[in-house]
Amino acid sequence: MAKLTVRDLNTHGKRVFLRVDYNVPLEEKDGAMVITDDTRIKATLPTLRLLIAQGAKLILAAHLGRPKGQREATMSLRPIAARLAELLGCKVNFVDDCIGEKVEKLAGELPPGGVLLLENVRYYNEEEANDPVFAEKLAKVADIYVNDAFGAAHRAHASTEGVARIVAKRGGKCAAGLLMELELKFLGDELDQPARPFVVILGGAKVSDKIKVIDRLLDKADTILIGGAMAYTFKLAQGFQIGQSLVEKDKTDVALAALEKAKRRGVQFLLPTDNICVTPVKTDKLNKKGRPILDLTNPRTNAEANIPASEEGVDIGPATAAKFREVILGAKTILWNGPMGIFEDKRFAVGTNAVAQAVVDATQQNGAKSIIGGGDSVKALNKAGMGDRVTFMSTGGGASLEFLEGIALPGVAALSEK
Numbered sequence: 305m306a307k308l309t310v311r312d313l314n315t316h317g318k319r320v321f322l323r324v325d326y327n328v329p330l331e332e333k334d335g336a337m338v339i340t341d342d343t344r345i346k347a348t349l350p351t352l353r354l355l356i357a358q359g360a361k362l363i364l365a366a367h368l369g370r371p372k373g374q375r376e377a378t379m380s381l382r383p384i385a386a387r388l389a390e391l392l393g394c395k396v397n398f399v400d401d402c403i404g405e406k407v408e409k410l411a412g413e414l415p416p417g418g419v420l421l422l423e424n425v426r427y428y429n430e431e432e433a434n435d436p437v438f439a440e441k442l443a444k445v446a447d448i449y450v451n452d453a454f455g456a457a458h459r460a461h462a463s464t465e466g467v468a469r470i471v472a473k474r475g476g477k478c479a480a481g482l483l484m485e486l487e488l489k490f491l492g493d494e495l496d497q498p499a500r501p502f503v504v505i506l507g508g509a510k511v512s513d514k515i516k517v518i519d520r521l522l523d524k525a526d527t528i529l530i531g532g533a534m535a536y537t538f539k540l541a542q543g544f545q546i547g548q549s550l551v552e553k554d555k556t557d558v559a560l561a562a563l564e565k566a567k568r569r570g571v572q573f574l575l576p577t578d579n580i581c582v583t584p585v586k587t588d589k590l591n592k593k594g595r596p597i598l599d600l601t602n603p604r605t606n607a608e609a610n611i612p613a614s615e616e617g618v619d620i621g622p623a624t625a626a627k628f629r630e631v632i633l634g635a636k637t638i639l640w641n642g643p644m645g646i647f648e649d650k651r652f653a654v655g656t657n658a659v660a661q662a663v664v665d666a667t668q669q670n671g672a673k674s675i676i677g678g679g680d681s682v683k684a685l686n687k688a689g690m691g692d693r694v695t696f697m698s699t700g701g702g703a704s705l706e707f708l709e710g711i712a713l714p715g716v717a718a719l720s721e722k
């Protein structure tokens with residue numbers, strides 16, 4: 305059923321409690337915290353502008369980092385108020401708490417179209433515990449609840465779920481913001497009835513993270529392309545040697561079940577036929593977990609089905625990239641989640657970039673709808689300067705995956721139906 309959105313509301317003169325995702329990266333510079341990427345702030349501007357134009361009194365709530373219930377100064381939302389004021393071109397008030405008399409007073413004094421940003425909701429442990437008393441305190445300034453924080457919607461926290469339930473109980477409306485609406489449209493409706501062929505590209509580290517998504521998409525997709533370390537679990541399950549490659553040995557049965565389901569349902573399921581291999585060599589340096597950092601030496605293309613015992617697969621090879629491109633160019637709907645290799649290292653980003661280019665070409669030249677399911681694929685597209693050339697890039701990471709698994713996200717479930 306469709307969710308109510310901000311476009312269905314009349315918020316004039318009403319206090320709108322708006323949950324946003326302002327969990328932006330910050331860096332300390334000359335004693336002050338500076339925002340290094342404001343993409344998430346910019347993504348909320350359409351909703352903010354609409355509500356300001358309606359004459360709502362806007363009370364913005366968000367979390368930043370993991371302060372674990374402490375007033376951690378480096379995780380204050382204060383710098384975000386300043387940046388938001390610049391972007392909106394209007395005053396943004398800031399209050400150094402998210403509940404209490406001070407908040408209620410300032411919210412009460414807001415004129416129609418006024419904006420108040422609350423301090424980090426995670427300064428209270430009650431936020432993540434979805435404590436009902438805390439949620440009541442937050443809800444004191446809420447006539448209407450709007451959620452535009454898709455990236456936090458998979459968590460049933462006080463500001464993402466509890467407040468909505470309280471507002472609804474009082475007879476108030478709970479609506480999706482414009483960004484949330486887009487996420488639900490592209491990750492939901494568009495993939496429910498995809499134009500065919502529907503091609504799904506999955507990569508990244510682990511099969512276990514994505515097996516539920518694979519299982520669900522096997523009911524819908526025409527073709528599934530698998531890259532990344534995930535492919536090695538499938539390869540191992542098929543009896544190939546995978547050398548030192550990252551693998552989940554205990555997930556081969558899961559991989560085999562997916563391969564069988566693909567066969568049963570007539571879904572084309574393509575694994576890499578070649579790869580880029582390196583020889584990992586231990587260094588003296590240790591990583592955060594105390595394990596030796598490996599130098600990935602002697603990269604080479606391996607066109608054999610097996611990977612030698614001393615080597616590790618770190619990217620898809622050129623023949624696989626070419627085959628994946630051909631399939632992607634034939635698609636009418638594309639969903640992509642997860643890199644094809646260790647793309648953080650330029651040497652092993654070639655396969656991921658080739659897939660990114662193919663997705664962009666299918667979109668721009670063939671009119672395919674391309675949906676990027678969040679996380680590292682979004683990073684890879686942005687890094688390659690191609691972020692604006694696909695149909696939609698999800699702002700969620702964990703939330704996108706859970707939504708694609710078909711799980712009802714608590715932050716979405718709490719919103720009113722149209």
Ligand code: AMP
Pocket residue numbers: 507508509510513531532533534550617618619641642643644645646647648679680
């Ligand atoms: P995920 O969060 O599951 O999408 O995984 C993303 C991570 O998978 C990235 O940090 C990649 O470096 C990593 N990755 C992709 N392919 C490989 C590979 N062949 N070996 C090791 N790590 C990989």
